[in-house]
Amino acid sequence: xxxxxxxxxxxxxxxxxxxxxxxxxxxxxxxxxxxxxxxxxxxxxxxxxxxxxxxxxxxxxxxxxxxxxxxxxxxxxxxxxxxxxxxxxxxxxxxxxxxxxxxxxxxxxxxxxxxxxxxxxxxxxxxxxxxxxxxxxxxxxxxxxxxxxxxxxxxxxxxxxxxxxxxxxxxxxxxxxxxxxxxxxxxxxxxxxxxxxxxxxxxxxxxxxxxxxxxxxxxxxxxxxxxxxxxxxxxxxxxxxxxxxxxxxxxxxxxxxxxxxxxxxxxxxxxxxxxxxxxxxxxxxxxxxxxxxxxxxxxxxxxxxxxxxxxxxxxxxxxxxxxxxxxxxxxxxxxxxxxxxxxxxxxxxxxxxxxxxxxxxxxxxxxxxxxxxxxx
Numbered sequence: 001x002x003x004x005x006x007x008x009x010x011x012x013x014x015x016x017x018x019x020x021x022x023x024x025x026x027x028x029x030x031x032x033x034x035x036x037x038x039x040x041x042x043x044x045x046x047x048x049x050x051x052x053x054x055x056x057x058x059x060x061x062x063x064x065x066x067x068x069x070x071x072x073x074x075x076x077x078x079x080x081x082x083x084x085x086x087x088x089x090x091x092x093x094x095x096x097x098x099x100x101x102x103x104x105x106x107x108x109x110x111x112x113x114x115x116x117x118x119x120x121x122x123x124x125x126x127x128x129x130x131x132x133x134x135x136x137x138x139x140x141x142x143x144x145x146x147x148x149x150x151x152x153x154x155x156x157x158x159x160x161x162x163x164x165x166x167x168x169x170x171x172x173x174x175x176x177x178x179x180x181x182x183x184x185x186x187x188x189x190x191x192x193x194x195x196x197x198x199x200x201x202x203x204x205x206x207x208x209x210x211x212x213x214x215x216x217x218x219x220x221x222x223x224x225x226x227x228x229x230x231x232x233x234x235x236x237x238x239x240x241x242x243x244x245x246x247x248x249x250x251x252x253x254x255x256x257x258x259x260x261x262x263x264x265x266x267x268x269x270x271x272x273x274x275x276x277x278x279x280x281x282x283x284x285x286x287x288x289x290x291x292x293x294x295x296x297x298x299x300x301x302x303x304x305x306x307x308x309x310x311x312x313x314x315x316x317x318x319x320x321x322x323x324x325x326x327x328x329x330x331x332x333x334x335x336x337x338x339x340x341x342x343x344x345x346x347x348x349x350x351x352x353x354x355x356x357x358x359x360x361x362x363x364x365x366x367x368x369x370x371x372x373x374x375x376x
Contacts (some may be wrong), residue, residue, distance in 0.1 A: 069278060072240065079238025088146045093237040094232055096144040100190045101233040101242060102137050103364065108157055111367040115164050118359055121345070121375045122168035129168040130210050132203060133161065134195060134318050134362040137188040140177050154363060155348060158195040160320055168359070173206045191246045192231020193364070194287060197223075197248040198319055204325035213306070213329035221250040229286050245362050250325070257302040257327045261295040275300065275324040290320035296340030300324075300333040307331065309355040312348065314338070316365040326358075337369035345375060 044050070044059035082090040094102045096186070114148065122129040137144055139154035140300075154174065162170050180202050181187050188201040195203070207213040231249040260271045261365055280288040291298060294317060313319055313335045323333060334352060336345065348354070359375075 008096065013277070057364055059179050075238045076240045080241075083239075086148075089263070093233050094146050094149055095237070096141075096238050098190070099142050099243050100137075100141060100144045101154070101237050101239060102141065102145065103193055103233060105136065105138060105152050106364040106367050108363075108367050109154050111157055111363070112160055112164065114369060114372040116159050117372050117375050119165050119167055122165065122357075124346075124376075125167075125213075125357060127349060127356055129357040129359065130207070130357045131161075131165055131168045131173060132173065132207060132362075133158070133366060134203070135174050135177060136363055137193065139254075140174075140181055140187060157363060157367075166220075169210045170244045171206055171210050173203055176202060176206050189229070189231050189233075189247075191229070191242060192232035192287065193233055193362070194231065194318060194321065197250050199322040200318075201250060201325060204322055207326075211311075211326075211329075211358070216252065216325070216328060220254075221252055224249050224251070226281055226286070226321060227290075230284075231287065242346060247281075247289070249289065251276065252328060254304065255302060255324075255328055256304060256321050257300050257324075259291060260299040260301075261292050261297070275327060278283045287320070289315070291323060291335075293317070293320065294337055294340070295335075296337055298335040300327050301328075302327050302331060302337075305329055305331045310353055311335070312333070312345070312354045312358060314345065314357065314359045315360045316369070318362050318365070319360045322360065338369070344373065 017216060041059065041062040044056055050056040050059075060128075079091055079095075082088070083095050088094055089104050089376070092104055094104060096102050118129075118131060133157070135154045138149070138150050139152040142152070145206050158172060158174060162172065177187050177199070180198075185198055185202075186196050186200065205215040226247045226249070227244060229245040231245065234242060255275075256273060257275055258271060258273050259275055260269050275291055276288055277292045280286055280293070285293075287293065291300075300323065305327070308331045309329075310332045311326065311330045311334070313333060314324060315323075315335055315337060319335060323335060327333060332352075334354070336348070349357070361369070
């Protein structure tokens with residue numbers, strides 16, 4: 001009997017491996033994970049070339065990982081185990097107080113290189129250029145961070161950006177955001193890296209003096225709330241028991257803007273007379289409700305705008321919830337995303353008769369984007 005007890009851990013381990021292997025073989029393979037909001041690796045095609053290059057082995061390892069039986073359970077168990085033993089942030093996301101899930105600090109070593117590209121562009125640009133950089137969530141909401149966390153270098157980097165961007169108007173919203181957050185307003189989502197609709201509205205107000213418009217008041221909008229929003233930080237964290245966010249749409253009934261988007265540059269476009277794509281609210285990823293998410297080229301036209309100016313927005317996804325506010329003040333707004341748009345911006349400014357340029361990124365995305373060099 002003693003021998004059986006001694007062998008019990010090994011027996012349990014072998015049974016576990018056998019059961020997991022059997023489940024892997026028997027269970028149908030999933031194509032998509034709604035919790036992680038991504039498509040899962042499927043069985044890779046075998047070839048002698050892929051085997052020798054190592055690609056087959058890498059893809060098969062991802063296939064085993066993604067198709068493990070009970071994957072969501074194991075991912076969650078790992079996240080909460082690391083959290084309980086004091087290894088908060090092991091997935092690159094901190095589980096914070098007040099139900100916030102916050103990305104750990106990004107590497108800022110390439111930030112100023114990209115800022116230099118923007119400065120070179122602004123120096124040669126024939127129209128006024130304004131730059132707005134969204135601070136990191138961990139910097140603005142520092143009081144909710146765990147006791148042990150990485151250093152958010154926003155103050156240092158914003159000072160360097162302001163000094164470098166001598167040819168552009170730099171709108172610094174750090175103090176405004178800190179004040180709003182201190183007053184109890186939710187500037188950033190708790191389960192997503194983007195700013196909330198209120199955060200976007202706050203940035204829109206801050207831009208008014210520099211861009212030359214009078215911001216609308218909060219009472220000018222019909223605000224509708226949509227619960228059960230789980231964003232990108234939630235999907236990457238494994239903290240599946242975290243409460244959801246509420247997503248808001250601020251709609252000005254007097255704005256009848258028309259949105260035209262291109263799925264790929266130079267391809268056919270789609271058009272609708274609404275800046276909000278409500279069908280996305282029924283999907284796992286609800287953030288594309290704002291302007292239909294990422295496209296290389298998007299045009300918003302508004303015949304009832306309070307000016308006939310045209311604005312070019314060079315941006316990341318933070319612009320999607322802010323541009324609908326700007327649409328009240330421009331007859332046309334063109335948005336380009338350098339992750340997908342490769343044509344020269346200088347030609348666009350000339351051909352479309354652009355009056356102003358706004359460069360809008362989050363500090364994290366600007367530090368890691370490898371496409372900003374195309375801005376020239």
